[in-house]
Amino acid sequence: MRKLLAILMVAVLALSTCVAFAEEAADENVVTIAMQTSPNLDPQWNAGATGAWLLGVMYEGLYDVTATGFELGGAERVDISDDATVWTFYLRQDAKWSDGQPVTANDYVYSLRRLVNPEISTTYMLDYGQYLKNGAAIANGEMAVEELGVTAIDDYTLEIQLENPCTYFDSILTYSAFFPMREDMVVEDGTGNWAWDAEKSVTNGPMKMISCDEDQEIVMVKNEYFHSADEIALDRLVVRLIDDTNTTLQLLETGEVDLINTYPSEETERLQEAGLYHASPALSTNFLLLQCENEPTNNALVRQALSYAIDRDFLCNVLFLGTKTPATTYVGGGFPGSSADTDFRTEGGDLISYDPERAQELMAEAGYPGGEGFPVLTCSYSNNSADYTTMFEYLQAQWEEILGITVVLEPLEVASMTELRDAGDFEITPQAWGADYMDASNMLSIFVTGNFINGGRYSNEEYDALYTQSLATVDQAERMELLHQAEAILMEDMGTIPLYHSNNVALYSDDVLENVAIGSDGKPILTDIIHK
Amino acid sequence: MTEKYDPKVYQALGITEQDLEPATAEEKASNDQMRPSLSYWKDAFRRFRRNKLAIVMSILLLTIILLAIFGPILSPYTYKGQSADVRQGPSLAHPLGTDKLGRDIFVRLMYGTRISLLVGFVTMILVCLIGITYGAIAAYVGGLCDNLMMRFVDLMMTIPSMLIIILLSVVLRDPLKALIENPSFTALASLGSGLISIFIVLALFNWLGMARSVRGALLMNRTQEYVLASEAMGAKSKWVVVKHLLPNSIGVIIISATGVVPSAIMTESFLSFVGLGVSAPVPSLGSMANDALNGISSYPQNMIYPAVMISLIILCFNVLGDSLRDALDPRMRK
Numbered sequence: 008m009r010k011l012l013a014i015l016m017v018a019v020l021a022l023s024t025c026v027a028f029a030e031e032a033a034d035e036n037v038v039t040i041a042m043q044t045s046p047n048l049d050p051q052w053n054a055g056a057t058g059a060w061l062l063g064v065m066y067e068g069l070y071d072v073t074a075t076g077f078e079l080g081g082a083e084r085v086d087i088s089d090d091a092t093v094w095t096f097y098l099r100q101d102a103k104w105s106d107g108q109p110v111t112a113n114d115y116v117y118s119l120r121r122l123v124n125p126e127i128s129t130t131y132m133l134d135y136g137q138y139l140k141n142g143a144a145i146a147n148g149e150m151a152v153e154e155l156g157v158t159a160i161d162d163y164t165l166e167i168q169l170e171n172p173c174t175y176f177d178s179i180l181t182y183s184a185f186f187p188m189r190e191d192m193v194v195e196d197g198t199g200n201w202a203w204d205a206e207k208s209v210t211n212g213p214m215k216m217i218s219c220d221e222d223q224e225i226v227m228v229k230n231e232y233f234h235s236a237d238e239i240a241l242d243r244l245v246v247r248l249i250d251d252t253n254t255t256l257q258l259l260e261t262g263e264v265d266l267i268n269t270y271p272s273e274e275t276e277r278l279q280e281a282g283l284y285h286a287s288p289a290l291s292t293n294f295l296l297l298q299c300e301n302e303p304t305n306n307a308l309v310r311q312a313l314s315y316a317i318d319r320d321f322l323c324n325v326l327f328l329g330t331k332t333p334a335t336t337y338v339g340g341g342f343p344g345s346s347a348d349t350d351f352r353t354e355g356g357d358l359i360s361y362d363p364e365r366a367q368e369l370m371a372e373a374g375y376p377g378g379e380g381f382p383v384l385t386c387s388y389s390n391n392s393a394d395y396t397t398m399f400e401y402l403q404a405q406w407e408e409i410l411g412i413t414v415v416l417e418p419l420e421v422a423s424m425t426e427l428r429d430a431g432d433f434e435i436t437p438q439a440w441g442a443d444y445m446d447a448s449n450m451l452s453i454f455v456t457g458n459f460i461n462g463g464r465y466s467n468e469e470y471d472a473l474y475t476q477s478l479a480t481v482d483q484a485e486r487m488e489l490l491h492q493a494e495a496i497l498m499e500d501m502g503t504i505p506l507y508h509s510n511n512v513a514l515y516s517d518d519v520l521e522n523v524a525i526g527s528d529g530k531p532i533l534t535d536i537i538h539k
Numbered sequence: 540m541t542e543k544y545d546p547k548v549y550q551a552l553g554i555t556e557q558d559l560e561p562a563t564a565e566e567k568a569s570n571d572q573m574r575p576s577l578s579y580w581k582d583a584f585r586r587f588r589r590n591k592l593a594i595v596m597s598i599l600l601l602t603i604i605l606l607a608i609f610g611p612i613l614s615p616y617t618y619k620g621q622s623a624d625v626r627q628g629p630s631l632a633h634p635l636g637t638d639k640l641g642r643d644i645f646v647r648l649m650y651g652t653r654i655s656l657l658v659g660f661v662t663m664i665l666v667c668l669i670g671i672t673y674g675a676i677a678a679y680v681g682g683l684c685d686n687l688m689m690r691f692v693d694l695m696m697t698i699p700s701m702l703i704i705i706l707l708s709v710v711l712r713d714p715l716k717a718l719i720e721n722p723s724f725t726a727l728a729s730l731g732s733g734l735i736s737i738f739i740v741l742a743l744f745n746w747l748g749m750a751r752s753v754r755g756a757l758l759m760n761r762t763q764e765y766v767l768a769s770e771a772m773g774a775k776s777k778w779v780v781v782k783h784l785l786p787n788s789i790g791v792i793i794i795s796a797t798g799v800v801p802s803a804i805m806t807e808s809f810l811s812f813v814g815l816g817v818s819a820p821v822p823s824l825g826s827m828a829n830d831a832l833n834g835i836s837s838y839p840q841n842m843i844y845p846a847v848m849i850s851l852i853i854l855c856f857n858v859l860g861d862s863l864r865d866a867l868d869p870r871m872r873k
Binding site: 253256271272273274276277321325326390393396397399400401403404415416417418 | 619621623625626639640814818819820830832833834835836837838
């Protein structure tokens with residue numbers, strides 16, 4: 008009996024190896040990447056960067072992200088009305104879903120109605136729906152979903168009406184929330200977990216998912232129905248889902264994984280020397296949210312003092328080994344300015360600096376000379392980020408030394424941290440915002456009164472008014488001027504303390520992969536990668 | 540002055556009365572006492588001293604304790620003092636190098652050791668208080684009360700303690716934080732809420748073994764005649780327990796207590812490692828190991844220092860506990 012069992016087991020093992028070999032044909036271009044577990048693969052429920060990366064290869068929206076910006080993808084051409092409120096897209100007639108059915112304008116209509124449907128979408132998604140005509144009213148339950156300003160004129164013509172003129176709506180459309188979806192496949196259970204089912208996941212992008220174990224591995228192969236399938240270099244994409252960064256790094260170094268984008272930060276120098284480290288600036292800002300409703304951080308002077316006491320150059324260049332760019336104000340570089348070839352940041356200049364003496368003066372002005380009478384300040388942050396641990400231990404030392412206050416650090420589990428932040432139940436907490444599209448307004452939108460990221464409840468009527476006015480402004484130079492004014496108010500109030508701009512990091516060996524280009528959204532363009 | 544015995548005795552032994560000589564005073568004395576009288580402690584110390592390993596470990600432990608106490612005091616650096624000299628290797632100025640925030644690792648290691656030892660000893664004291672009282676009551680009262688009390692201990696033992704410890708240390712944080720912020724408890728504030736909650740949860744889950752051993756030892760001594768005699772003379776229970784039973788069980792108590800220390804240090808290191816222990820910037824051996832994990836391939840030494848320290852302390856206490864058992868309670872020796 009035992010012998011039989013042993014033979015059986017050997018047979019099974021041999022068989023499984025055969026199957027494994029059979030699956031990977033000889034000249035297939037297979038790339039294996041690793042990322043954190045459980046990316047949400049519902050294009051509209053996903054709010055994480057790793058999920059967005061995969062969605063980008065699974066789906067194709069009206070626009071595609073390229074290395075330099077974006078270009079029309081699912082549409083052949085677009086007509087934009089003079090006031091930039093009506094966008095008419097003529098869809099590609101050769102676009103097909105991974106089951107062979109054609110992609111029609113109705114798939115877009117379904118998807119965009121789902122985006123604003125208050126019974127389905129999250130607050131995050133509803134924010135995007137507000138660009139669409141009647142989107143805000145539908146989200147508030149004042150109008151029926153059918154009244155959304157998105158109509159299918161025929162199978163291949165899609166008309167999108169906007170609530171306000173928006174010249175940069177094309178960059179917004181690159182975001183995964185605007186991808187078309189298949190009504191007959193989506194299961195509404197309030198989680199987006201249906202998208203982990205390979206049978207339900209019918210997509211229109213270059214790759215399609217063939218198997219998904221959301222805690223272990225996702226396998227994708229080239230979608231043979233994709234209109235430009237011949238131009239896609241990648242045949243098979245294997246995504247290993249691993250949370251521990253030490254493990255992913257080890258897998259990369261032993262060659263089991265070809266490309267990763269998170270790693271233990273203290274290894275930077277070694278990885279740079281080994282030539283594995285490839286970084287490009289990200290359109291994002293890491294900042295501190297401050298409780299603006301309660302003592303003592305509701306005092307703008309205190310918030311300013313805290314900001315002046317931070318040496319961001321030291322933080323980024325010494326402690327973070329140059330892997331981050333120090334913030335000189337809230338919006339970072341890389342956003343278009345008042346004309347096509349200017350940069351929003353260069354126009355706006357630096358609005359914050361390191362000045363310990365000024366910090367002490369402001370503290371005295373706020374009524375706490377030398378930190379006297381200042382209550383204990385608690386910083387809450389998630390305990391799974393080594394960067395935050397380093398940063399807060401530095402901030403604690405700086406603030407205690409320069410301002411003479413007592414700072415307590417409170418590292419928390421990710422889940423309780425999220426809860427705390429959403430409830431606004433904190434004094435200081437870190438937050439990062441990566442731009443979903445290339446416009447400074449996206450960065451500034453999150454400090455408008457009531458925005459869900461704005462957990463510190465910062466609120467300034469003047470700021471809100473300038474932001475709202477910018478939404479209704481078509482002229483680029485005029486719109487940028489309004490946004491500059493808004494940013495200046497945010498920095499004057501110090502409604503948030505900007506810290507640094509992070510980089511998009513891709514770790515891979517040039518000996519293994521070639522043609523790795525970073526898209527304008529900061530993520531490596533997977534479909535072009537060639538495994539040597 | 541020879542005594543007269545029955546002649547039949549001499550006859551049976553085949554000797555005459557003249558063959559016998561009176562014993563000298565010296566001979567008498569040696570008959571009275573074969574070896575010098577030794578007190579319990581002297582005897583134990585004699586046996587302990589014969590164990591070379593135990594001596595080496597005691598010296599090592601003493602060195603570690605002294606370093607933990609005086610190291611941070613004598614060093615020019617503090618455990619939280621940051622500098623621009625980050626991530627340096629060992630040098631004259633920094634014997635073990637500096638960490639990612641430019642803090643001297645030697646001082647942090649010594650301070651972390653201090654925290655670990657503090658946790659070990661405080662837990663031991665708390666465990667002794669709870670365990671001895673509980674075990675003594677159970678043993679002396681006996682009967683149904685004993686039965687109930689010991690079943691409660693059994694019940695507690697079935698609970699996976701690590702889970703409860705993690706849960707409790709999360710739950711206790713906020714109430715303790717409020718307590719610390721209360722001005723009348725400023726002395727506690729320097730310890731931090733994390734450390735106090737560790738004391739509490741460790742004491743809550745480590746007294747069980749102590750209670751059992753104390754009860755066992757007391758039950759054994761209770762049946763001895765001297766206890767019966769004492770009770771017969773009208774001694775009250777308190778007198779019997781405190782004057783007779785506990786002092787005669789001291790060996791068992793000391794052995795259990797030395798066993799508590801390494802397990803408490805290990806648990807504290809584990810909790811700090813997963814981020815539930817002391818709050819930054821106070822270092823503990825566990826949190827230092829956790830910090831080092833982020834750069835384990837580039838700076839493996841940062842992981843090795845706290846790991847070696849934890850191992851040494853635990854080894855010392857385990858060897859010490861073993862030798863103490865041999866010394867204090869030779870009957871338990873195999």
